[in-house]
Amino acid sequence: MRKTRFLFAGYGVMAAAILALAVLFVSPGSAAEYKAEYKLSTVVGKAFPWGAGAERWADLVREKTGGRINIKMYPGASLVGGDQTKEFTALRQGAIDVAVGSTINWSPQIKELNLFSLPFLMPDYKAIDALTQGEVGREIFKILAGKDVVPLAWGENGFRELSNSKRPVRTPGDLKGLKIRVVGSPLYLETFTALGANPTQMSWADAVPALASGAVDGQENPFGIYSGAKLDTAANQKHLTVWGYVADPLIFVVSQAVWKSWTPADQKAVREAAEQAAREEIAMARKGLVAPDDSTIKEVEARGVTIVRLTDADKQAFKKATQKVYEKWAKTVGPELVTKAEQSIAKRK
Numbered sequence: 001m002r003k004t005r006f007l008f009a010g011y012g013v014m015a016a017a018i019l020a021l022a023v024l025f026v027s028p029g030s031a032a033e034y035k036a037e038y039k040l041s042t043v044v045g046k047a048f049p050w051g052a053g054a055e056r057w058a059d060l061v062r063e064k065t066g067g068r069i070n071i072k073m074y075p076g077a078s079l080v081g082g083d084q085t086k087e088f089t090a091l092r093q094g095a096i097d098v099a100v101g102s103t104i105n106w107s108p109q110i111k112e113l114n115l116f117s118l119p120f121l122m123p124d125y126k127a128i129d130a131l132t133q134g135e136v137g138r139e140i141f142k143i144l145a146g147k148d149v150v151p152l153a154w155g156e157n158g159f160r161e162l163s164n165s166k167r168p169v170r171t172p173g174d175l176k177g178l179k180i181r182v183v184g185s186p187l188y189l190e191t192f193t194a195l196g197a198n199p200t201q202m203s204w205a206d207a208v209p210a211l212a213s214g215a216v217d218g219q220e221n222p223f224g225i226y227s228g229a230k231l232d233t234a235a236n237q238k239h240l241t242v243w244g245y246v247a248d249p250l251i252f253v254v255s256q257a258v259w260k261s262w263t264p265a266d267q268k269a270v271r272e273a274a275e276q277a278a279r280e281e282i283a284m285a286r287k288g289l290v291a292p293d294d295s296t297i298k299e300v301e302a303r304g305v306t307i308v309r310l311t312d313a314d315k316q317a318f319k320k321a322t323q324k325v326y327e328k329w330a331k332t333v334g335p336e337l338v339t340k341a342e343q344s345i346a347k348r349k
C-alpha cells in the first residue's frame with residue numbers, strides 16, 4: 001500500500017518534470033529559439049550621443065538578460081546600405097531586429113512623424129518633453145505599434161541648428177542661394193525653398209563628403225552631430241546659426257516578430273534597459289546646451305566657429321517665411337494631432 005503510494009507520487013513528479021521540459025522546449029520564446037545576434041540599426045556610431053545611447057542599451061540588455069539577448073549595433077545605416085530613409089521598411093521586413101531611429105528618417109513611412117519637423121513648433125526643451133512624454137507621444141507609440149514594431153522609449157537627436165561655409169546667417173535673406181543639404185522628408189525641401197535657399201536631399205553618408213568638397217555649402221543638424229563629425233574642420237562649416245527651428249527625437253524600438261520570440265521576463269528587461277539608456281542618451285544630447293550651462297556652444301565658439309544666436313524677434317522672420325509650409329504639412333501629419341501638440345506645448349510647465 002505504502003509502496004504503491006510512493007510509486008504514484010514518483011510517477012507524478014516524473015510527469016510534472018516531463019511537462020515542464022516540454023513547455024520549456026515547445027513554448028514560443030524559449031531560450032532555444034533566441035538568435036545568436038540581434039542587429040541594431042543607427043545612423044551614427046558611439047562618438048555621438050545617439051550611437052552611444054544605442055550601445056548603452058545593448059550593453060544593459062546583455063547585462064540584464066544574462067547574455068541571452070545579444071544586440072550588436074550597426075551604425076551608418078549600414079543594414080540598409082546607408083539609405084537611412086529605408087530603415088523603417090527594413091525593420092518591418094526583418095532585415096533589422098532593433099533600432100534607435102530618427103523621426104525624420106522614418107517619416108516617409110509614418111506621416112505623423114513629420115510633426116517634429118514642422119518649423120518652429122517647439123520653442124524649447126520643455127516643449128519637446130511635453131510632446132514625447134505626454135499624450136502626443138503615447139498616440140505616436142500607438143501608431144508605431146500598429147506597424148509591426150514595439151516602441152519602448154523616446155531618445156533625442158536634438159534641436160537642429162544651421163551651419164554653412166559661406167557667411168553668418170541671421171535673416172532669411174542671408175540664406176539666399178546657399179546650397180543646403182537636407183534629410184529624407186520632402187518637408188525639408190519645402191522649408192528651405194521657402195527660405196530662399198537651394199536645398200538638396202541626400203543621406204548623411206553622402207552629406208559629409210559633399211560638404212567637405214564644397215559641392216554643398218551648408219546643412220542642419222544638432223550640436224551632437226556637428227561636433228561628433230567635426231563639421232567645422234572636416235567640412236568647412238565655420239558659421240553656425242542657433243535657431244532651434246525643429247527638434248528630432250529618437251525612438252527605441254524592437255521588431256514585433258523578434259519581441260514575441262522573447263520571454264515576458266526578457267521583454268521586461270529590454271524595456272527597462274531602453275528606458276534607462278534613453279534617459280541617459282537625452283542627458284548626453286542636451287549637455288552644455290541648456291541654459292544656464294551653454295558650455296558646449298562656447299566650446300564650439302572657442303574653436304573659431306562664428307555662432308549666431310537668433311533672438312525670438314529674429315526667429316519671427318523665419319517663422320513667417322515658413323508659415324505656409326507649416327500649414328500644408330499640418331494637414332499631412334493630421335490636424336487633430338497637430339492641434340493636440342500645440343495645446344500640449346502651450347500648457348507645458
Ligand code: X2X
Binds near residue numbers: 102157203225
Ligand atoms: O542625416 C542626418 O542629418 C541625421 C544624422 O541627423 C539623421 O539621421 C536624421
